[in-house]
Amino acid sequence: MTHSTVNQSGTQSIDRAVNIINIIAQNHAAGTSFSELMTQSGLTRPTARRLAQALIQHDFIKQDTKSRLFFLGPRICELGLMVLPSFDFEELYHPAVMRLAKGTGDTVFFNRLTGNTMTCLVRESGDFPVKAFVLDVGIQRTIGLGAGGLAVLADMTPDIRERMIAKNQDALEDFYGDESVMNRIIENALDRGYVCREVPELGIRTIAMAIRDSLNQPFAAISVSSISGRMQGAHKDDVLSLLREEILSLNERLRQSRPVV
Missing domain, CATH: 3.30.450.40 (GAF domain)
Known part of the structure; x- marks a missing residue:
């Protein structure tokens, strides 16, 4: 795999992860199901699951244990509070x-x-x-x-x-x-x-x-x-x-x- 291919793959993963966060943000009040996440993102089940788990691990999103719906995670709030005075x-x-x-x-x-x-x-x-x-x-x-x-x-x-x-x-x-x-x-x-x-x-x-x-x-x-x-x-x-x-x-x-x- 060439250096440019690695860079392209990494950029694509970032774009997909950001898209997942945006989808969940737009439905934050009601929550987003995994099927909705796949439909709106256009990702395959394995890719959507992998990225969602990575975002959960870093607290950017969270998944309710009962409803299994996705919501924004505490890290989003922390980052927002950090930049709020500037913006x-x-x-x-x-x-x-x-x-x-x-x-x-x-x-x-x-x-x-x-x-x-x-x-x-x-x-x-x-x-x-x-x-x-x-x-x-x-x-x-x-x-x-x-x-x-x-x-x-x-x-x-x-x-x-x-x-x-x-x-x-x-x-x-x-x-x-x-x-x-x-x-x-x-x-x-x-x-x-x-x-x-x-x-x-x-x-x-x-x-x-x-x-x-x-x-x-x-x-x-x-x-x-x-x-x-x-x-x-x-x-x-x-x-x-x-x-x-x-x-x-x-x-x-x-x-x-x-x-x-």
Whole structure:
């Protein structure tokens, strides 16, 4: 076996192991069965078993002894806590979300891109009695399935956007049915500077804008949701004005700080 072959084999094993961790992470709350792991990873039973056992040995994942489901392991938490001070900026985005909830009276969300998914990290509600709880904190969704993810997609360069959509084509097609629906929302966002998304079955309308990091790359979004009858006219204009103000402030403060990865 040549040196290049050994390197290629090692890289492939790392890629497969990382994919297993990502699959388990996306289903962490409910757990992932071994059959689901094989199906989603595309690995054979022996290879999936070998990699899973290695990850368990190093505490990156764990397997419940009764249900046999896989979950993230304690090592993931330890590593996350170690890097949190360097990459978190909650001291910036959480006050912004709270100000928007108070200023608009509506429900405000902060979602961050990780890999191919958007994760809801914060949800705050204003004083309007009808709440738009379209997301719970901790929920992960494929980018493009919600207003925040659409805002991030729209803010990407065309080539990066196309690659991201291609990567998640199956999930997006399952959700929208017709690809033109999502494309139309993105085109409107490019014209307006924000995403406006309807959820007819809930009677909810959401406004969202992307946040850019210090490298000027979109990586997160803030969205404001309310009932459709409220999110229109003068109120919608007020929401857009407040949201733009907070987004511009966040972008500027992040531009002057460390890179957010």
